[in-house]
């Protein structure tokens with residue numbers, strides 16, 4: 358493909374920015390990334406108003422994927438790049454606004470998955486780690502040998518962070534010492550900077566200039582895309598258009614392809630450790646990433662919660678396993694779930710999960726009077742069988758979709774864009790076959806799209822917390 362082809366990318370989250378980087382690295386010189394987010398000003402920070410799923414201050418980076426070894430291997434490859442980025446950032450002579458030499462893009466905090474019932478997902482994950490020679494990085498929290506080993510390697514304090522041993526009779530779990538936390542906003546700023554350094558990528562951000570209102574098709578050959586229009590009325594011609602619009606992707610796809618992806622939302626909350634409680638700050642900064650009752654496959658179990666270590670400023674982010682909220686709206690393509698990140702209210706069910714977790718396991722924080730300072734919704738496009746979709750849209754030779762990151766796509770920021778580059782350059786990268794539109798036959802689809810506003814997962818009908826009376830107390 359000519360290197361001066363005009364390439365338009367819709368979306369500057371993980372999937373869009375990574376695509377821009379990999380194309381630019383392969384000398385494509387004419388890449389434009391559009392995003393309706395005001396990222397020049399909010400710097401991808403969710404507390405400054407950024408709303409994409411990728412915009413966050415922390416995201417889990419793990420390689421444990423039960424039997425999905427393609428993700429396991431891609432995550433290990435990503436991890437190596439995260440370490441390399443840490444080094445490059447530390448010694449960089451010039452950095453863009455928002456990054457300093459003291460920032461860390463990735464921190465190896467460890468990640469402990471805890472449950473109150475024996476979970477054979479862990480055995481299967483450990484078996485796949487063993488095949489890679491990685492078993493020594495994993496610690497079964499009930500295995501005496503692993504526990505002894507953790508004392509030598511220094512991971513012992515992270516094996517039972519919630520002090521559940523002795524309280525939960527059937528406690529099971531694995532501490533994964535390979536995993537850690539990415540500072541998501543910093544990672545995105547860094548990758549954007551890497552793109553800009555090539556001189557091949559322009560970023561056009563903002564609710565008017567950056568918002569793509571229309572994909573324009575050729576009047577003679579309607580399956581061919583010729584450009585895009587933005588909300589300020591400008592037209593940009595394109596040889597390729599890549600839709601990497603996260604939870605907004607399904608609404609940009611032709612209707613017949615929409616079943617492959619669905620926009621699904623989840624809540625998270627932030628609590629602030631009181632500034633005079635240095636003891637709590639020290640304790641929670643040194644926490645591993647914690648999953649409680651959150652299995653990869655049994656996504657609909659109640660009471661599942663994940664919790665990040667405290668940031669240096671004492672913010673702890675906690676998410677409930679409630680990632681099945683849809684916000685349904687009717688448009689020319691019928692009833693469809695679309696992101697609604699303006700929602701301020703928590704569903705009662707989500708609040709109850711948070712409260713229960715605090716009551717049971719975070720008594721010291723509750724006693725210190727921490728309250729929910731912020732709650733947010735994030736929507737992401739979830740692919741059938743939780744697989745990404747990175748492929749030409751069927752019937753269209755120059756329209757590509759790169760999406761479906763669901764609730765696990767962030768960690769692949771360093772590498773995921775090469776699959777888009779592969780499509781445009783005609784290269785067949787290892788594992789690309791998993792991300793094809795038709796890699797899963799329709800008859801095997803596991804998500805039936807929610808279309809009914811009365812569905813218990815439709816935010817249109819759920820019961821919300823009364824913010825004035827019971828929102829803040831935990």
Ligand SMILES: Cc1cc2nc3c(=O)[nH]c(=O)nc-3n(C[C@H](O)[C@H](O)[C@H](O)COP(=O)(O)OP(=O)(O)OC[C@H]3O[C@@H](n4cnc5c(N)ncnc54)[C@H](O)[C@@H]3O)c2cc1C
Pocket residue numbers: 367368369370371372373391392393394408409410411412415416417418567568569570601602603604605606623624625676735736737759760761762763764765766767768769
């Ligand atoms: C609550 C939650 C927690 C998660 N936790 C983790 C985790 O710990 N670890 C992990 O690896 N993954 C995690 N994920 C998954 C990860 O966040 C997503 O897979 C990833 O961020 C998706 O990236 P994206 O680029 O597809 O979408 P997004 O980041 O949403 O980016 C899409 C962009 O497109 C823009 N856009 C949309 N429409 C238009 C338009 N018409 N014109 C211009 N721009 C447009 C949006 O503004 C947005 O910036 C989590 C996801 C959620 C929702």
